[in-house]
Amino acid sequence: MYQLDRTNNDIVKLERKQFGDLAIREREHLQEWIAKNPEVLGEELLIIQKEFAGFNDTRERLDLLAIDKQGRVVVIENKLDDTGRDVMWQALKYTSYCSTLTTVQILQIFQDYLDSSGSSDNAKEVLMDFLEFDDENELLLNDGDQRVILVANNFRKEVTSTVLWLIGHDIQISCFRATPYSNGQNVFLQIDQIIPLPETQEFMIDMKEKEREEKKMSKSTTERKDLLLEFWGLVNKSFEEKSFSRYDRIVAKPYYDHGFHVKGGYFACVIGRHGIRVELYFSSDKDKSKIDSMLNHKQELEKTFGDSLIFERLESKTASRVKFEMPYKELYKKRVRFTDKSGWPARIDWFSDTMPRFCKAVIPVWERMN
Numbered sequence: 001m002y003q004l005d006r007t008n009n010d011i012v013k014l015e016r017k018q019f020g021d022l023a024i025r026e027r028e029h030l031q032e033w034i035a036k037n038p039e040v041l042g043e044e045l046l047i048i049q050k051e052f053a054g055f056n057d058t059r060e061r062l063d064l065l066a067i068d069k070q071g072r073v074v075v076i077e078n079k080l081d082d083t084g085r086d087v088m089w090q091a092l093k094y095t096s097y098c099s100t101l102t103t104v105q106i107l108q109i110f111q112d113y114l115d116s117s118g119s120s121d122n123a124k125e126v127l128m129d130f131l132e133f134d135d136e137n138e139l140l141l142n143d144g145d146q147r148v149i150l151v152a153n154n155f156r157k158e159v160t161s162t163v164l165w166l167i168g169h170d171i172q173i174s175c176f177r178a179t180p181y182s183n184g185q186n187v188f189l190q191i192d193q194i195i196p197l198p199e200t201q202e203f204m205i206d207m208k209e210k211e212r213e214e215k216k217m218s219k220s221t222t223e224r225k226d227l228l229l230e231f232w233g234l235v236n237k238s239f240e241e242k243s244f245s246r247y248d249r250i251v252a253k254p255y256y257d258h259g260f261h262v263k264g265g266y267f268a269c270v271i272g273r274h275g276i277r278v279e280l281y282f283s284s285d286k287d288k289s290k291i292d293s294m295l296n297h298k299q300e301l302e303k304t305f306g307d308s309l310i311f312e313r314l315e316s317k318t319a320s321r322v323k324f325e326m327p328y329k330e331l332y333k334k335r336v337r338f339t340d341k342s343g344w345p346a347r348i349d350w351f352s353d354t355m356p357r358f359c360k361a362v363i364p365v366w367e368r369m370n
Contacts, residue, residue, distance in 0.1 A: 001181050001190060014181035014188060019080040019153060022180055022187060026080050027051070030178065031063050033189070034078065034151065039283075039318045040191045041076070041149055041176060044069050046130045048110035048123075055097045062094040065109070071131055072172075073098050073106070073142045079152035087150060088162045091173075095146045103141040132256050134273045134328070135337050143221055147172040153179060155194070163195050223339075225254035231344060232258045235269065238352035246359055263370050264290065267359060269351045271338060276331070276347055278358040279323035280366065288313050291320035297365045305361035324358060326350055 002011040024030065031050065038045040049065040064076035075098060077091045101109070111123035124136065133139055148171070150163070155175055166173050175195040181188040232252035239247045246267070250260050259268025266281045282290045294301070295311045302309055305324070312321045328336065331350065336343035 001179075001188070003183055003188075012183060014183050017180045017182050017187075019178075019180055022182070024080070024180065026078055027063070030078050030080065030151070034076065035064055037318070038066060041151075042193055044130075044283075044317075044319075045074060046127070047113075048106065049113045052109065054109060058097075060094070062098075065098070067106070067110075067127065067130070067141065068147065069131065070144075071139075071141045072144055072147055073101060074147045074149060076149045076151065079150075081153045083150065083152045083155050083159045085156065085158060087152070088159055091148045091150060095148055098142070099146055101142050103139060106141045128273055132270070132272050134271070135339070138220070138224060140220060145170070145172050147174075149174050149176065151176045151178050151191070153177065160195060167196060227339060228252075228254040228256065231271075231338075231348075232269075234344065235348055235351050238348050239355070242352055242356065244352070244356045244359075246355075262363070262366065265366060267355075267363075269355055271347075272325070275325045275327040276350060277323045277325035278351070278355045279321045280358075280362050281319065281321045283319050285320040286318040288315075288320060291322070293369050294322050294362075294365065301361050301365060305357055322362060324354060326354075 001014045001016075003014055005012050019025075019030070034040060035047050035050055038047055045066040045068055047064055047066050051061045051063070052065045053059065053061040062075055063078045066074040066076060068074050073095075075091060075095045077087060077094070079087060107123050107127070110127065114121050114123055114126070124139070127141070128136060128139060131139070150159075150173070152175075155163075155177070160175070163173055163175055173195075174193060177192050177194050179190045179192075181190065229252050235258065236247050236250065236252060246260060250258070252258065256271045257268040258270075259266055261267075264282065264284075266283065268279055268281060270277050270279060280294075285291055291311055291313050298309070298311065301322075307324060310323050310325065312323065314320050331346055332343060
């Protein structure tokens, strides 16, 4: 790894280090860094507990416990300079313990974590916002396979071969290499996903999803996914009728967002908890340069769009977004759940009218900036 030296128009090679050389400890440092910045693992994760020891008849503790955007439990195990030989057994053992956790238990675990950290937040409310559910009756956690994430500087061959074998048997597991570098008194940390490689992960996930289609799922989850597929299919049809070609090749998926990627960003129609919205989402904007650049064009964007836009810096995250939102209370004047199909036409009409205007205003500006 090299550091840019703009003053001398040069690059400076950074020295690769071991965590032990820098007096960096597993729980005191690496674990805390990940707990505070879970997005370094390449996705949005909600940390719900540290040093979790709530297992019957054992005093064992797992490092970090998280929830992903699909409501699945994620076990995160951290090691420093070497994984050791037993990390796979340890991680799988913890994951098996967590497989029996119910929604009620997970909410209590998370509430205990919030309380211990001095937060006054309500665990259910935070989870509802994180998962973007508009109906608490839909809150079903740990419904399906659990996931494992391993973080270390060096992965032994016996560990990587086991991980690859488990992935081949549909176990959701990934490995991240954490490497410290130094240049004088300055210390840098690089975290890279090495298994599965990010460029092949989406293909592998698609293949596994196809294989899982015929597996038994809970009735509520199946119904929700079917409704989302149907709804986004109708949105695509509405876009087609209005000759909005951006979604011509976008296949409906059972998620609460429906969109397409551009360089450095993601345009999406989103079904949120309190309203529906269209947005340009930047998943990697830690220094907020992308949102600040868009904010510099606020007047132009809003003039073309024809309405006020919201520029969210999301200070506590590495992400940011530009959005336009329609609260449900303004769309319906009353509460209409997503499962009530009588409310769909209003949502579809809003998306089919708003998303083309949003893209027309935002895409040219974003393309110029890139």
